[in-house]
Amino acid sequence: MFTNRYRERLLSQKQAGLYRTPLEIERKKGKFLFCGNRKVLNFSSNDYLGLGASARLQLLVADNFRSHGTSSSSSRLVAGNYRLINEAERAYAAFFGYEDALFFPSGYQANLGLISTLLEKGDTIIFDKHIHASSVKGMVSSGADFAGYNHNSLSHLRKRLEKSNPGRTAVLTESLFSMDGDLLDIDGFCRLKEEFGFLSIIDEAHAFGALGNKGRGLGRTAADIALGTLGKAFGLFGAFVLLSSTLKEYLFNFCSPLIYTTTLPEAHAASALHILEIIEQCDDERKNLLQVSSLMRQGLQEAGVAASGDAHIIALTIGDEKRAGDISAKLLAEDIFVLPARYPTVPLGKAILRISMTALHTKNDVTHFIEKFKKAAII
Numbered sequence: 341m342f343t344n345r346y347r348e349r350l351l352s353q354k355q356a357g358l359y360r361t362p363l364e365i366e367r368k369k370g371k372f373l374f375c376g377n378r379k380v381l382n383f384s385s386n387d388y389l390g391l392g393a394s395a396r397l398q399l400l401v402a403d404n405f406r407s408h409g410t411s412s413s414s415s416r417l418v419a420g421n422y423r424l425i426n427e428a429e430r431a432y433a434a435f436f437g438y439e440d441a442l443f444f445p446s447g448y449q450a451n452l453g454l455i456s457t458l459l460e461k462g463d464t465i466i467f468d469k470h471i472h473a474s475s476v477k478g479m480v481s482s483g484a485d486f487a488g489y490n491h492n493s494l495s496h497l498r499k500r501l502e503k504s505n506p507g508r509t510a511v512l513t514e515s516l517f518s519m520d521g522d523l524l525d526i527d528g529f530c531r532l533k534e535e536f537g538f539l540s541i542i543d544e545a546h547a548f549g550a551l552g553n554k555g556r557g558l559g560r561t562a563a564d565i566a567l568g569t570l571g572k573a574f575g576l577f578g579a580f581v582l583l584s585s586t587l588k589e590y591l592f593n594f595c596s597p598l599i600y601t602t603t604l605p606e607a608h609a610a611s612a613l614h615i616l617e618i619i620e621q622c623d624d625e626r627k628n629l630l631q632v633s634s635l636m637r638q639g640l641q642e643a644g645v646a647a648s649g650d651a652h653i654i655a656l657t658i659g660d661e662k663r664a665g666d667i668s669a670k671l672l673a674e675d676i677f678v679l680p681a682r683y684p685t686v687p688l689g690k691a692i693l694r695i696s697m698t699a700l701h702t703k704n705d706v707t708h709f710i711e712k713f714k715k716a717a718i719i
């Protein structure tokens with residue numbers, strides 16, 4: 341009975357153009373993926389600075405695992421509270437300008453854990469309708485009331501705030517949106533925060549490392565709590581939450597997704613410390629990222645493509661899910677990989693191609709992409 345239900349659902353996913361079949365990758369090198377005998381130019385990586393592809397980081401991380409072992413073999417709350425992890429958290433807090441930091445095994449777990457633990461029945465969560473699925477999961481699990489506001493519309497957020505109890509309201513947003521690629525109006529958001537006094541949780545997963553002074557992101561003036569993942573610009577895995585010491589203490593005591601999971605090993609913390617030093621020195625990579633991203637966006641717009649995004653994530657509006665899948669498949673046949681983002685990642689009927697630029701891309705890569713895209717989309 342269960343199997344039939346799953347088969348039927350899978351079939352309807354296929355019929356709606358929503359079925360997911362990830363590309364099988366043999367290995368990656370720099371900006372290329374190797375699939376079968378093909379070398380594919382990757383426009384779907386979140387390795388924004390190219391650190392994950394760098395030999396330097398591979399050696400550092402390998403050495404850290406050699407020195408510190410492969411596993412913490414315990415929850416942080418049992419026998420996994422290593423000094424190195426505490427040191428790394430202090431370094432992250434100091435670098436990003438927060439009182440404290442807390443590592444999680446992933447950004448998904450961090451959002452789920454922190455939002456579902458800090459908010460509860462009787463609270464209200466007001467959220468940008470395009471926040472990440474992990475934040476939505478945290479919000480739904482929290483027991484709080486919630487209300488969405490239109491994507492990046494501060495006037496709509498204001499309307500929601502006018503009807504809320506400020507002392508018990510939290511607002512969830514992102515600084516650089518993962519799918520739309522647009523930026524939060526930080527100053528406008530700060531003004532609302534001053535006026536209404538809500539708790540602000542800003543997901544900087546796509547901004548930390550890549551944007552802001554030395555990669556410090558964009559939201560410091562606006563965020564009470566910020567989330568960063570180490571799996572994107574930091575070239576590793578795992579995540580960090582930046583917060584006050586009291587909130588950290590609270591999560592240590594009440595956050596089930598933190599308490600009941602094996603903590604990331606010391607080797608991870610050692611690597612995170614090394615990466616923080618590297619990130620600070622990556623001004624050239626950030627400059628290149630900015631340049632190739634602008635070239636891509638302008639080039640596409642000049643070619644008449646509906647391309648949007650304020651930084652290194654560029655969204656190409658396609659609409660129909662099947663068409664988005666078809667264009668992506670045609671590009672793959674030309675050895676270019678770009679993700680067709682479809683429902684539920686984006687709203688139904690609003691499929692996009694999501695281009696992720698990295699510091700490894702060049703001007704030639706941009707020209708090549710635009711040429712092939714025009715053919716694939718028949719412009």
Ligand SMILES: Cc1ncc(COP(=O)(O)O)c(C=O)c1O
Nearest residue numbers: 446447448472518543545569571
């Ligand atoms: C905005 C945002 N938040 C959180 C996450 C989750 O981070 P992680 O990949 O570390 O689980 C992602 C990853 O896709 C993301 O885009």
